[in-house]
Each structure stands twice: as C-alpha cells, then as structure tokens.
Amino acid sequence: MSVKRMDNIGIVVESLDVAIEFFVELGLRLEGRATIEGEWAGRVTGLESQRVEIAMLVTPDGHSRLELSRFLTPAVVADHRNVPVNSLGYLRVMFAVDDIDETLARLREHGAQLVGDVVQYEEAYRLCYIRGPEGILIGLAEELRRGARAH
Numbered sequence: 001m002s003v004k005r006m007d008n009i010g011i012v013v014e015s016l017d018v019a020i021e022f023f024v025e026l027g028l029r030l031e032g033r034a035t036i037e038g039e040w041a042g043r044v045t046g047l048e049s050q051r052v053e054i055a056m057l058v059t060p061d062g063h064s065r066l067e068l069s070r071f072l073t074p075a076v077v078a079d080h081r082n083v084p085v086n087s088l089g090y091l092r093v094m095f096a097v098d099d100i101d102e103t104l105a106r107l108r109e110h111g112a113q114l115v116g117d118v119v120q121y122e123e124a125y126r127l128c129y130i131r132g133p134e135g136i137l138i139g140l141a142e143e144l145r146r147g148a149r150a151h
Contacts, residue, residue: 081135094139
C-alpha cells in the first residue's frame, strides 16, 4: 500500500494570531481554528494532559495544508526556530509564488527577513529563504518557465 497524500506540515508557534496573519498574507486561507484536548489527543502524541490551540491553513490550490499549533499544556520543551539551514531535523517549508519580489515586499511588512539573497537557478527559478514570524524558516520559489517544479 502506498501513501495517498501528505495531509499537512505542523509548526509549533508562540503566537497563533501573528502566525496566521503572516501565512494569510502569504496567500494561504484559514480553514479553521480549534482547541484540541482530551485523553485521545494525549494518546496520539504521547503528551498526557495536552491542551493545544491549532489553526489549519490551506494553499490556494487546496492540496496542501499547514497546521499551526500553540501548546497551552504542557509547556514547549525545545526551541529550534533560529537554527541554520544545515541543521538536522525540520528544515523549512517551501512555497511556490507568482512574484517573489512582490511577495517579499508584502511579507516584510509582517516582519519577514531575507536570510541570504534572492538568487536565480538557471532559467527555471528565482529562490530565497526568509525568516517569518518567530524565526520560522520559509522558502519561496518563483517559476520562470513552464514545467519547472519547486523542491
């Protein structure tokens, strides 16, 4: 049996409202918010007595979702938000955008900071990494010719 699809990527944040605002500005749509708690939730994650506020955002094509979580209990135990791109574990989320310069201009108004430079890969893409809310590492890719796909 093979995987059907990837349902979502989850990111733990301190401020759910700030993170939602940032990703909505990027172009995702807020699908819903909820508080997750109870015995079943603790059994899934291995965290007893967890209480988590979540927000689910969806990309414009409807195929990809980003789950933002703010843990109320238990307390967050580690912080990996400002590690460099060659660190083990979670690296970044990459989004395909129509116009990288316009997207950067909009996101800078919401605190985004360019990590390096906007670069061009052959005749296929313009690419960059930014730090979004709370230092979350995000990749942006602008397709320059039809048929190219971001990875």
